[in-house]
Amino acid sequence: MQVKNTPPRIQALSAPVFKLPEHHVLSNDISIWGFFDDSQEITRIDFVFDSGKWEEKAPEIAHCVAKLFKSGTHLMNAFQMSASIDYLGSTIKAYAGYHGFTISLYTLRKNIFPSLELLNDCLQDNIFPENEFETYIRNTNSKLIVQEEKTEFLAEKSFRNALFGETHPYGYIPDKQWVERLNLQEIKEYFLHQVQNKKPTIYIAGSYDHQVIQEIKQLFAQKQYAKPLPARQHLIYSNPQFHFELNKKGSIQSSIAMGKRSINKMHPDFAKLSLTNVIFGGYFGSRLMKNIREDKGYTYGIYSALQTYRHDANIFIQTETSNEYTRSCIEEIKIEINKLQQELISNRELSQAKSYLLGKYLSRIDGAFSQMETFKNYQIEGLNIHSFNTFAKTIQAVSQQDITDMAQKYLSYEDMYQITAGN
Amino acid sequence: MSHIQFEKRILKNGLTVIHHLDTNTPFVVVNTLYKIGSKHEHPTKTGFAHLFEHLMFEGTDDVPYFDGPLQESGGENNAFTNNDYTNYYDIVPDINAEIPFWLEADRMVNLNINSSSLKLQKKVVIEEFKENYINPPYGDIQHLLRNMVYQKHPYQWPTIGKNILDIQNATLKDVKAFYQHNYVPDNCILVIAGNIQQKITFEWAEKWFGHIPKSSFVEREIDSEPTQTAAREYTHYADVPQSMIIIGFQMPRRLEIGYFEADLLTDILSSGQSSRFHQKLVKERKLFSEIDAYITGSIDTGMFVIEGRLHESIDIKVAEEAIWHEIFKLQNEGISEMEIEKVKNQMMTYMKFSDASLLNKAINLAYFEMLGNVNLINEEANEYEKITADSTQSFCKKYLNPQQSSTLYYLSSTCK
Numbered sequence: 001m002q003v004k005n006t007p008p009r010i011q012a013l014s015a016p017v018f019k020l021p022e023h024h025v026l027s028n029d030i031s032i033w034g035f036f037d038d039s040q041e042i043t044r045i046d047f048v049f050d051s052g053k054w055e056e057k058a059p060e061i062a063h064c065v066a067k068l069f070k071s072g073t074h075l076m077n078a079f080q081m082s083a084s085i086d087y088l089g090s091t092i093k094a095y096a097g098y099h100g101f102t103i104s105l106y107t108l109r110k111n112i113f114p115s116l117e118l119l120n121d122c123l124q125d126n127i128f129p130e131n132e133f134e135t136y137i138r139n140t141n142s143k144l145i146v147q148e149e150k151t152e153f154l155a156e157k158s159f160r161n162a163l164f165g166e167t168h169p170y171g172y173i174p175d176k177q178w179v180e181r182l183n184l185q186e187i188k189e190y191f192l193h194q195v196q197n198k199k200p201t202i203y204i205a206g207s208y209d210h211q212v213i214q215e216i217k218q219l220f221a222q223k224q225y226a227k228p229l230p231a232r233q234h235l236i237y238s239n240p241q242f243h244f245e246l247n248k249k250g251s252i253q254s255s256i257a258m259g260k261r262s263i264n265k266m267h268p269d270f271a272k273l274s275l276t277n278v279i280f281g282g283y284f285g286s287r288l289m290k291n292i293r294e295d296k297g298y299t300y301g302i303y304s305a306l307q308t309y310r311h312d313a314n315i316f317i318q319t320e321t322s323n324e325y326t327r328s329c330i331e332e333i334k335i336e337i338n339k340l341q342q343e344l345i346s347n348r349e350l351s352q353a354k355s356y357l358l359g360k361y362l363s364r365i366d367g368a369f370s371q372m373e374t375f376k377n378y379q380i381e382g383l384n385i386h387s388f389n390t391f392a393k394t395i396q397a398v399s400q401q402d403i404t405d406m407a408q409k410y411l412s413y414e415d416m417y418q419i420t421a422g423n
Numbered sequence: 424m425s426h427i428q429f430e431k432r433i434l435k436n437g438l439t440v441i442h443h444l445d446t447n448t449p450f451v452v453v454n455t456l457y458k459i460g461s462k463h464e465h466p467t468k469t470g471f472a473h474l475f476e477h478l479m480f481e482g483t484d485d486v487p488y489f490d491g492p493l494q495e496s497g498g499e500n501n502a503f504t505n506n507d508y509t510n511y512y513d514i515v516p517d518i519n520a521e522i523p524f525w526l527e528a529d530r531m532v533n534l535n536i537n538s539s540s541l542k543l544q545k546k547v548v549i550e551e552f553k554e555n556y557i558n559p560p561y562g563d564i565q566h567l568l569r570n571m572v573y574q575k576h577p578y579q580w581p582t583i584g585k586n587i588l589d590i591q592n593a594t595l596k597d598v599k600a601f602y603q604h605n606y607v608p609d610n611c612i613l614v615i616a617g618n619i620q621q622k623i624t625f626e627w628a629e630k631w632f633g634h635i636p637k638s639s640f641v642e643r644e645i646d647s648e649p650t651q652t653a654a655r656e657y658t659h660y661a662d663v664p665q666s667m668i669i670i671g672f673q674m675p676r677r678l679e680i681g682y683f684e685a686d687l688l689t690d691i692l693s694s695g696q697s698s699r700f701h702q703k704l705v706k707e708r709k710l711f712s713e714i715d716a717y718i719t720g721s722i723d724t725g726m727f728v729i730e731g732r733l734h735e736s737i738d739i740k741v742a743e744e745a746i747w748h749e750i751f752k753l754q755n756e757g758i759s760e761m762e763i764e765k766v767k768n769q770m771m772t773y774m775k776f777s778d779a780s781l782l783n784k785a786i787n788l789a790y791f792e793m794l795g796n797v798n799l800i801n802e803e804a805n806e807y808e809k810i811t812a813d814s815t816q817s818f819c820k821k822y823l824n825p826q827q828s829s830t831l832y833y834l835s836s837t838c839k
Contacts, residue, residue: 005630007485008521013497039447040425042775070696082696087761089768108772135706142712142734145664149560250662253550253558285494297546300554320554352495359497362516366448369779 013358015392016365018385021375024213026221028199032213033375035205037368041109043206044369045116045216046376047123049101050201051194053169054310055232060178061190062096064136068187069094069103071132073125078132081122090115092122098169099310100380101195109207113215120219126191133184144176151248152320155255155421158244162417163261163314165237170309199225201379205372236312239417246421254326254422256319258333262306262410264313265383269406271394276406277306279353280340281317287336288317296332298325310382315411323423330418340407344400354395361392427778427800429788430621434629436637437609441788441797442624443616448781451617453513453523455531456789458612459605460507461584462577462645462723470548470584473504474593475601477544479511483533486526496522504582507722508793512782517618521627527613528631531606538595548590552583560663564730564833571655571829572671572726576648578719607638612792616785648673648724655829660836665712666739667732667833670746672822674718674727678794683810684818685727689716690766691758691815692729692749697765699749700731709734710742722794727822739832747825754820758812770807 022034056062070085070092072078085092090107092115103123107115147153157173164171172178202216238261263269274282281288281304288302302319321329364374378385429443464471479502480489493500498515500523513523556562565581573579584590613632615624651673675681693700693716700714714731733742777783784800791799 005525007492007525008519010492010495010522011518013516013518037447040775040779042772042779079697079702083761083765086695086697086769087765089770089772091772106772106776108768108775131706135709138709138734139705139712142665142732146560146732149664151558251558253553283494285488285490293547294543297543298550300547300551320550320558322550322553352491355497356494356499359494359499359516362449362497363514366450367779 013355013362015358015389015396016362017392018365018371018374018388020385021371024217026217028221028224030199030202030220032202032204032216033372034208034213035203035368035372035375036208037205038207041207043105043107043109043112043204043208043212044372045105045112046203046372047103047200048203048376048380049195049198050099050228051101051198052097052099054099054234055194056169056190057186058178058181059167059172060174060182061186062101062194063174064179064182065187065191065195066094066096066101067136068128068132069126070122072127072129073121074127075121075125078129081118085115085118088115088118092119097380099382112208112212116215116219123196128184128188128191130184133187137179137182140174140179141176144174144179147174148176151251151253151255151421152318154246154248155257155419156318158246158419158421159257159259159316159417162239162241162244162419163259164312165235168234168236170312171236193229197226198228203372203376205368242415242417244419246419248421248423251423252323253320254323254420256317256321256326256329257419258317258330258413258416259304259315260416262313262315264308264310265381265387265391269409270308271391272398272402273406273410274306274391275353275357275395275398276340276403276410277304277315278357279345279349279403280304280336280407280411282306283353283356285352285356287340288333291336292319292329292332296328298322298329298332308381310380326420326422330420334413337407337411337413340411341404343404345403347400350398350400350403354398357395358392361388361395364388425775425778427784427788429797429800431792431797432625434608434633436633436635437640438628438632438635439612439792440625440628441612441614441792442619442621443614443784443788444619444621445617445781445784448617449517450514450781451517451520451615451619452782452785453515453527454614454616454782454785454789455511455527456612456614456793457509457606458610458642458793459509460505461580461582462506463605463643464577466577466579467589468593468597469580469589470582471589471593471597471601472509473582473584474544474548474590475598476502476504476509477548478536478540478598479530479534481540481544482535483529484535485533486529489526489530492522492526498522506578506582506719508790510786510789512785514782520617520619520623524627524631528635531608531611531632532635534602534606536595536598536602541593541595541598545590545593548583549587552587552590556581556583560661561667561833563661564667564669564831567657567659567833568669568671568726568728568829568831571657571831572673573648575646576723577645578648578721578723578726604640607640608632608635609638609640612789614785614789614792616788617781645723651827651829654825654827656832657830658832658834660834663833663835665732665735666835667730668739668743668746669728669730669831669833671829671831672727672827674725674822676724677720677722681818681822682725683806684815685718685725685822687763687766687770687807687810688815688819689718689727690769691753691762692716694766694769699753703749704731704745708745710737710745739834743830750819750823754816754823757816760812763810763812763815767807767810771804774804
């Protein structure tokens with residue numbers, strides 16, 4: 001008879017610590033942050049401009065600029081440009097976040113130099129041809145018509161609009177009305193002022209050497225940058241109406257979006273609230289998942305997220321459920337909020353969530369590419385990377401009572417937005 | 424390509440164990456692959472392999488909540504099922520590397536299956552079915568297309584199942600028999616990757632899995648798909664804003680000659696702004712807002728699929744002819760050296776970035792072992808290197824022809 005093995009003991013995780021990257025400063029004050037890892041012959045370089053959606057004159061401009069980043073120069077049309085980049089096996093992508101406009105290069109180590117040159121050509125000499133702009137508008141409109149058929153899209157759109165206002169950078173999500181009103185002039189202006197003439201911060205991860213740093217210096221140290229324009233101001237217009245029912249004919253499921261404005265990473269409660277969110281709906285073992293999926297079977301998945309931005313934040317609860325369960329699902333969400341506000345959570349549940357979240361922090365420093373991503377996102381959000389270490393330590397110290405306090409302070413549903421889209 | 428080192432052993436009960444050391448990470452992945460997918464299902468009991476994947480998280484007497492100890496370890500886990508296999512993975516900080524050994528061995532033999540957990544997971548899976556295949560526009564394309572391309576082979580239905588009824592009808596008896604037959608060491612591949620020494624891996628594999636009895640597992644024969652000889656077409660109307668055209672072709676098996684050509688051909692046709700479809704059909708002729716070519720990557724006879732969404736004013740017959748025009752052009756005029764080099768270079772970069780992920784490496788090791796040759800993880804890059812413009816053109820001539828096509832006209836009901 002086989003003797004049964006004793007289950008292994010689970011070791012507690014220590015708080016992960018972020019190791020500072022290598023730092024070069026160019027003569028014109030541009031920073032290069034380096035995350036070296038030679039185990040693969042691959043490299044990623046990101047150029048981040050402090051602009052993003054926040055510096056748009058109107059919604060969708062920054063996204064359109066990003067999509068047209070490789071649309072052609074005086075020397076190469078869009079096809080030739082893409083073919084040249086693809087031929088090197090490289091990828092160049094531009095992305096407009098809320099506060100950062102990012103151009104990323106993914107390349108084999110051996111092709112860094114020609115790839116960087118192509119990236120720089122796009123950056124210095126993009127001519128935004130009329131036909132490329134028209135193709136973009138035509139296809140984006142067409143895709144958005146399909147999006148509008150999805151209940152999940154409708155619910156999230158309505159949620160963001162209600163929270164921050166229809167044109168606020170945090171408040172809109174891609175919509176036909178914004179795409180149709182775009183014109184090439186404002187695209188070019190945004191590119192000129194918010195990308196081309198703005199000083200980038202440069203992040204490099206993977207395999208590189210001194211020569212690569214030199215090459216980047218060559219490309220960027222010569223340029224003199226004008227004093228940046230003052231940052232835009234955006235007023236938040238929250239809708240005074242909290243509940244919306246969007247009817248989508250023929251749909252057999254409904255999307256539910258709930259939540260409210262919250263605190264961002266600058267706030268002293270951030271680490272505590274983020275752990276509270278994990279317990280509430282932030283992982284597979286959360287209250288929402290255990291009750292609404294694993295006990296009631298109302299949904300394939302339900303989650304809540306604490307979404308933070310440089311100037312604001314929000315809690316966002318999302319799920320899809322058969323139309324007949326919609327009411328019950330919302331009721332159960334409320335029950336879970338109440339429970340978290342009124343009953344002290346067990347030590348076991350607390351420590352499980354802590355370990356899970358510390359494991360998440362550990363994965364954010366797992367390898368050069370993750371480290372770069374984490375470091376960059378902290379900087380874009382306006383934070384010092386030391387906050388990373390502080391958060392990890394704070395999480396370890398959160399008490400049972402803290403969770404109750406956080407739930408009372410930040411999760412009350414009386415002023416929560418509640419959107420359903422379905423039938 | 425950087426060489427991925429590994430060590431493979433087979434336990435007495437038939438369990439294959441593969442170890443891969445990566446000291447560059449503070450994590451360990453335990454990846455458990457069972458050679459059971461939706462292609463092993465009975466045509467009247469579809470969606471079963473995937474439903475069962477859900478049940479694998481329902482706990483045992485010792486571990487009533489499977490995810491609990493992993494979360495306490497600072498880890499994460501998930502699983503997926505496809506037509507060919509079911510794959511479970513656990514990612515934990517290296518200090519807790521033994522936890523997943525314990526959990527995976529435990530649920531291989533001690534799973535609690537009862538009518539209440541079955542009833543509950545049926546509900547969850549039905550919601551998943553609705554969320555991904557019924558409620559979203561165009562959600563049923565895979566159901567319609569597979570049914571055309573395959574007449575005999577069980578790739579005829581997608582992993583989620585033919586319909587909700589099959590899931591509703593699953594019985595406790597079926598589920599228990601399925602578990603006993605398929606969730607056995609000799610039908611399983613265990614990969615341990617990350618910051619863990621080889622000696623410890625094999626010691627723990629023996630400690631936790633070694634006592635599980637061998638099952639004398641026999642793989643069920645699967646009907647092979649007869650070669651298609653005449654064009655098939657089907658028209659489907661749905662309440663969607665734009666019409667789509669989907670053309671499917673049967674293509675070589677995963678280990679058959681022609682597979683790599685098929686993969687590279689999809690890139691030539693539709694990968695990125697410099698691809699043929701994008702340049703000609705999206706940009707120049709303005710017929711499609713999106714058009715994509717892809718392969719299913721199946722072990723048995725696979726599918727090569729072209730799928731495009733039309734702008735509202737475009738006649739579907741015009742769009743169809745335009746696709747064929749591009750195919751015939753490639754068949755007659757060939758592919759330039761530059762073009763084939765381009766997609767090969769893209770593939771190399773893709774593979775290297777993919778290898779930078781510990782989880783990808785673990786899943787790939789298990790997958791290639793299932794194919795019968797784990798060394799393929801290091802050999803495939805060379806196989807792609809060997810592909811030529813000529814062999815890709817020949818592939819296109821042989822497989823992408825009208826007599827062997829299945830065309831699905833997915834029409835917006837506003838066209839009716």
